[in-house]
Amino acid sequence: MCPTIVQLIPKPWLCLLQHMKYMDYSQVDIANRQTYNMTSSHAFFVVTDGHGSIDTLDNMDTRLEKGMIMFVPAGRTIVIEGSSELQYYRLELMVAELKEDKASRLSITGEKVQQGLPVLISDPDRLPLIELNYSPWSSCLKSLEQISRGQTAHDWLDQWEIQLRFQEWFRGLLRQNDPEFESPDDRARLQSSIRYIREHYDQPITVDDLAAEIRLTRSSYTRQFKEITGKLPLDYVNAVRLEHSKLLLQMTDDRLHDIAQNVGFNNEYYFGRRFKQYTGVSPGLYRRHHRQEVRVFAPYLEDFVLALGIKPVLQCSHRSWGRQHYLGMEDIPEFDVTRMDAGFNETNVPEFIMLNDGYKRWNLDRFEQVAPTFYMEHEGEDWRSILKSTADVLGKVNRVQDVIGAYEDKAVEAKKQLTRHMRGQTVAFLRISASEITLYGDQYGYVGPVLYHDLGLTPHFRVQQWASQSRRVGIGLEQLSMLEADHLFITFDNMDSAYPGEEQKLLESDEWRRLPAVKSGHVYEVDFMTWMNYGVISHGKKIDDILRYLG
Template structure:
């Protein structure tokens, strides 16, 4: 009999997340492998990077990025990383606690095998009961996003926040079980598709067609393509090229092979076609990618300096604006300024960059005119997805090994601050305003420079009008009548001098009766913050936002 997760967890809605951790084998304290014994809790392993193997009951199975493994209570496993891959084996480990409900289960299959039950079971039955079960979750990006959020929040001491963590886990767990339901796809079909994915990983350097892949596992081309995309989130040939290009990155970093040799080694017949696909995928040419991983680069990254500096690279220039000035919070006092508001500004002879990075809005400053000066990389991610911007920046600048430490340090800082604020704020409401000589801007709770940090990472409570008016917008303009309704307990404000005809114009609002009548103003709970620090994305900017909030509210 083949055991399914339903036999281990017949009532999944009674499961709770007992503990969760993120494990990087490279940083673990055990030489090459980790041993786990699932005593009274089931566990789920979600592989996020690298390759390796898992041994259970003397059976060895391969692990690779994208796999999700359920390990039943009572099982002992050994996980080993592969020494033949550059990416270290990394994964989430989730321990599940089951709420016991007394009922007659005499006609049901056992949900777990305890030590006392081992003696009454035959050897094959024990192996079946303790065998590993592979699960599915697509799209993969949604799976990782949910787990990342749960991990950040799980250490909270606030009992309502703890409930929120469990609700988020239940949402994730429900999707996982629904997509892994044998009724929607037979175990044999899942196994065949996984074998096809492994085949691609082993034979990416050969000519591969969709018809061949489909025929190998007995599916029509249409059925194979549909099921393959459901599991991986990619069309089959796109997935093949992704595997090839990721391998080519490793060869560019680790070998001195010529570009055309690397192209052939990973399955591209043409160096020209390889170069074109590589640039589409990585954002830069193969030769530039190799160079950046071997030497420091002189980079110009207007309004992306935060990301470059966080990775340990000092930019050759820092951007500034005639109205807003420069980003003082980055402390680049010895780095020359480049005024992006001067549409025809050019580089000085001693400050010509080797590499240019441009984010969203580059056309506002006419910065794409510098494509002829140096190779240019365009960041495609939205600012809220700063982690992905940091990862892509690290990839093109050869600093991938620093990313997890930078992100981890931020998340630790945010989690500690969130716990401290929960004890002090006790549900008091907050709003953020950007004030200029002509406008009052209210920032939303879900997007933008502010919302994801103060309302999500720090767990502050947005005023009801913030949620009602912005409706998931980054920001909205409000008038004095709306301002009068913003009776938040605390106000964070910053002043935009861009529309000021003379110094101080932007502060005239503070003399209005509508402002003076606000509860936060009367109670002295208005906090002015630095404009450039708060009107930016990036891990350094966000860290300083946390420090500001703690300074004012803790």
């Protein structure tokens, strides 16, 4: 067998990621207790949610909670116990050790692989566990998610890319926890500066003054401030001011000029411009929506509007797909988005229009002159932020947590039930039309986040291999024959059909009939519009369908 490029060109102090796994204790059947015998490799445990404890079996018990990173050296046996909410990444490492007598050569082949962590380790058998920090935490999670998604890569270039991503994360971790680079005083002073902004947002504030107050240069202050908050200083100041202005708009009848002055803006015009940039609507419209029901037109966002208790004046429909029957809006007139001459009549003229990024496809921005128009900027997968933004501009903020909480409770209960029944059986989702077979990925899109994340179902490995970085991918009959998932969910798209039922011709093919899920009767057809949607009501209906077939 030919050696890999990694075996041919090893480098000193090169730490390699051997294995990475995401542990979710709501899926573990052994009393939420996991034992790890780290005989030959070091490991990092990065806690992303919940709480628990880590026991080294020598009466050294350490509490685990969200945001912690624990380093466990080789030679240690540990036990991790936690609540059903405990979730963490486990990263096992291999580090080639530099030979003292051969300063430019490393041996990493066969049984001669030396496990060690040169910077941190001298005698791992006697070294205690080390707690590490990573800031900003969102950057840490983003890096680990990218690394995790690439674990199924087979191409050596893709594998190399994952190692490079790991190296970048690992370097940042070591740098932040190296005493030579630590600046605890700077961090403490920055936190005090942030508190000052929150308490004195109504006063004149400049970046130069903030930096000078804690004895940092402007550039150093700005860089470190963004690392902690994710925002530039002035953007953070304005965000604090604008959040306070929202409360004043909701709770008082103060003039806009007075509100602007009270939250730290000297100019009413500038306040109004920044407010609209921040919220998507003007201050006056924001106040009006929080005090009275609004007549809203929100094509393909009706799910979110209805979830907040507001009925839109129109519901969108499509000449091939029809309307979203699952929303139950039989009494609401339809608006065909495929008709360029479609418009409003005197009974359904909206006072406010909400559009997602699909507006370009249907040329819906032609109605900007009819009513104030809000453009939703969040990606569909981030449905919680879409719901929050919808609630904010429509004056229904008080309902958001109830809606999200109800969905999450439903998903948790469904996940427990499915975990008991499925026991690792694999699942895939196909959208079938007359012209194409579309496989949906496990990370993105209408389906993957619900099936595989919220409900913890196991995607067939071809799903991750072909569509791990995509919302969906087209596949041919040859690829279809390789999709040996235990269960298939399918929906039919009739948009390209030349005659009724043409989209179902695939079911007559030999490739289809030979699929294991077809042979075993584990193919489940679901409603197109219900499943091709990002809304919270849609996601709840998906869970209902899945439980009906698999629960």
